[in-house]
Amino acid sequence: MAKISACIVAYCNYDEVCAAVRSILRHTPSPTLALYVVDNGSPDGCGRQLAGTDFGDPRVTVLPLPENLGFGKGHNAVLDRLDSDVHFILNPDILLTGNVLEPMADWLLATPDAVLATPQLYFPDGRLQALPRRKPTPWLLLARQLAPRFGGIFQKADDHYTMQDEDLTRPRRIEFCTGSFMAARTNVLKRIGGFDPDYFMYVEDADLTQRFLREGEVWLAPQFSAIHAWHRAPMRDAGKFRMQLASMGLYFKKWGCGKGAL
Template identity: 65%
Template sequence: MAKISACIVAYCDYDEVCTAVRSILAHTPGPDFRLYVVDNASPDGCGEKLAGTPFGDSRVEVVRLPHNDGFGSGHNSVLDRLDSDVHFILNPDVVLEDDILDGMADWLMDHPAVVMATPQLHFPDGRIQHLPRRKPRITAMAVRQFPALVEKVGFFRRINERYTMQDEDLTQPQPIEFCTGSFMAVRTDVFRKVGGFDRDYFMYVEDADLTQRVLCYGKVYLLPQFTAIHAWHRDPVRDKRKFWMQVRSMVLFFKKWGFGSSPVPNNP
């Protein structure tokens, strides 16, 4: 059985973080499992509360950072502590209902050409989230900033459906070009080789960037036989400050990777 680790980066929302942590611990029985909960200097006291919360499980470790340097930097802060085969990058709004971490890690170990994977995520009401994607193109990412238009205008809807691979059979394991940062399983040695997340991204699109770099070492897959719940708050749609934060990250991505649709060639 693969040795696994996981990390959640928290910023406020203490109750939601605790729900995620307890679901992960409850559904991941391995004694060698290690769960890191990194607080990104939450201004509401979340980090202090987490540090004082008796989760009743020695496998969880709370790390309090003095500054908020972004989502990716929070995850990178535990990179030197990892001694696992497979590491999971998880959002604090994810809830497990089964032991899928062990299952996904074992699947990765059984498929040496695959270096990263994501499960099929669902909204709390059971609806499927269309998160597996092709490599970002500027038209698709721009269209997705206006979900009302995607829903009502056929041209925009078709762009979004192609970007989110809805023209493929996603009921079977499928190679993808963009793995969502809300739930990633990555080979720990590869995560180290690429240096973790690019710190130039404060938040948003850093998962697309990481996927492109990981693709240099092998394939990235959707594994729909494994499922989890993801609240997916989609803050940039409602928050202007976060919207412009996402725009900045998109500019960084396209400056780095260009505007083409072809994925980075595999070089395992």
């Protein structure tokens, strides 16, 4: 049985974070689980509340940070503590409905050359989320933002980006693993140094995927699933949209604008 760890980076929304933590504990019987909850200096007191919460399980460690370091740095805060075989990077809006982490970790370790994987994620109402993606290009990321409003050519490009022209009901290799739910070989994650700290938020998961692809293969494993609320609002928030543009610029400067292999 694989030794597993997991990390949730929280920023406000105490109730949602607690729901995620409790779902993981409820559905992960493994005594080897080490679950880290990192609070990114939440201004609403979420970190203080989490630190004072008795989850009734010694497998949980709460790490309140004094300031908001960003998504990637928040996750990197636990790197030196990890001694697992597989580490899960999870959003605070993830809910497990069954024992997913243990069998997914075993599957990852048993799959030759696989170093990173994501399960199939669903909205709370049961709708499928189109999260497995091809390698980003400027055009595909633009289409991703414009498709819901304008459709047409943008929707066609977004469907290609999210691999709607492929069979996603079976395990397959992908080029972009969502940071909402990642299963990573811990030794590889530590070897590459976790997330690039130059990203504060957005596109850091695409960057991490490209670095994992230098080490092995990245997979969609749809035989495993979880619920993901998916709070996606960069187009509705000017500040977040500017932050997303800055991260996109950093990504393309680093990795180029060419097409992926799939």
